[in-house]
Amino acid sequence: MSTKIILDTDPGIDDTMAIFYAIAHPEIELIAMTSIFGNVSAKEAAHNACTLLDYVGVDADVAKGAGKPLVAEPRPHSYHVHGEDGFGNVNLSLSEKPLHELSSAEYLVEKTKAHPGEITIVAVGPLTNLALALDMDPQIVNRVKEVVVMGGVVYHSGNASPVAEANILNDPHAAEKVFAASWPLVLAPMDVTMPVVFTPNYFADLADAAPKMGGLMKQMAKFYIRFYKRYHGFDGCVPHDVMALTYLTAPGMFLRKRGSLSVVTEGIAVGQTVFVPSGKFKHVAFWQNRPQHDVLLEIDANMFLSHYFQTIENWEA
Numbered sequence: 559m560s561t562k563i564i565l566d567t568d569p570g571i572d573d574t575m576a577i578f579y580a581i582a583h584p585e586i587e588l589i590a591m592t593s594i595f596g597n598v599s600a601k602e603a604a605h606n607a608c609t610l611l612d613y614v615g616v617d618a619d620v621a622k623g624a625g626k627p628l629v630a631e632p633r634p635h636s637y638h639v640h641g642e643d644g645f646g647n648v649n650l651s652l653s654e655k656p657l658h659e660l661s662s663a664e665y666l667v668e669k670t671k672a673h674p675g676e677i678t679i680v681a682v683g684p685l686t687n688l689a690l691a692l693d694m695d696p697q698i699v700n701r702v703k704e705v706v707v708m709g710g711v712v713y714h715s716g717n718a719s720p721v722a723e724a725n726i727l728n729d730p731h732a733a734e735k736v737f738a739a740s741w742p743l744v745l746a747p748m749d750v751t752m753p754v755v756f757t758p759n760y761f762a763d764l765a766d767a768a769p770k771m772g773g774l775m776k777q778m779a780k781f782y783i784r785f786y787k788r789y790h791g792f793d794g795c796v797p798h799d800v801m802a803l804t805y806l807t808a809p810g811m812f813l814r815k816r817g818s819l820s821v822v823t824e825g826i827a828v829g830q831t832v833f834v835p836s837g838k839f840k841h842v843a844f845w846q847n848r849p850q851h852d853v854l855l856e857i858d859a860n861m862f863l864s865h866y867f868q869t870i871e872n873w874e875a
């Protein structure tokens with residue numbers, strides 16, 4: 559049986575890798591994408607989502623989301639990581655597909671009303687749309703099947719500050735609201751994304767095996783890999799956003815732990831995700847009253863690499 563998902567995304571090169579995976583995997587039904595600011599603006603993200611759908615000849619709703627964080631000062635978009643177009647400057651012809659009339663948050667509220675208990679929200683950008691949906695209709699927590707988030711760090715260091723990952727730092731107040739809500743939530747932090755590296759050779763093989771999706775990813779990745787070389791010092795790039803989806807299709811490749819999450823919203827550690835495993839710090843009232851979520855802490859990187867390759871290759875076979 560396939561899982562109906564709404565992908566909340568800021569495409570973005572690794573977002574593209576996730577979008578292609580969602581389209582290619584037979585157990586995922588991508589019903590919509592809701593855009594969010596982050597790697598690019600919310601408007602660019604929405605049009606990029608449409609462009610990718612056109613590129614592979616697939617249809618799904620695309621709604622435009624929030625353009626700035628709830629409370630925090632907006633941080634600059636990540637054009638230095640993902641290129642001026644969010645796609646590594648590959649000059650894809652832009653889509654003319656119209657956007658959905660609802661905003662991303664409204665779309666999340668309405669779609670989960672239309673399909674109670676059936677929709678999984680996979681969020682791979684800042685969590686502003688999800689927080690706005692919670693404000694609009696707190697009952698959404700009882701209607702989603704699951705929420706899976708790519709973001710944060712548990713025992714790993716951050717990529718946007720020493721202790722913060724970019725999606726969470728881009729809207730710490732939204733992330734805090736999302737983690738404080740009682741919905742079934744799974745976090746895929748950098749602890750499970752950083753062990754997976756797509757190398758230039760991996761892209762070369764993928765482009766040979768699957769020229770449509772693999773070929774485009776190989777082109778886009780050149781820009782992304784240049785950033786990784788400068789910033790992280792290795793020859794390859796990390797497909798962060800895909801991990802939130804592979805958790806749904808291949809949960810066995812992850813080690814998972816239950817506990818509570820919170821986000822620091824002020825000061826030098828702003829954007830830091832704090833994880834307390836179930837049963838710990840019971841004497842502290844704050845943690846006693848937090849909902850329990852699942853956090854992914856380890857990944858079988860080799861299993862992931864072959865699983866991703868196979869999924870894309872099979873789609874084009």
Ligand code: BDR
Binds near residue numbers: 570571725
């Ligand atoms: C996250 O930040 C964005 O730049 C990526 O698309 C990913 O969602 C990784 O920190």
Ligand code: CA
Binds near residue numbers: 570572597
């Ligand atoms: Ca993203």
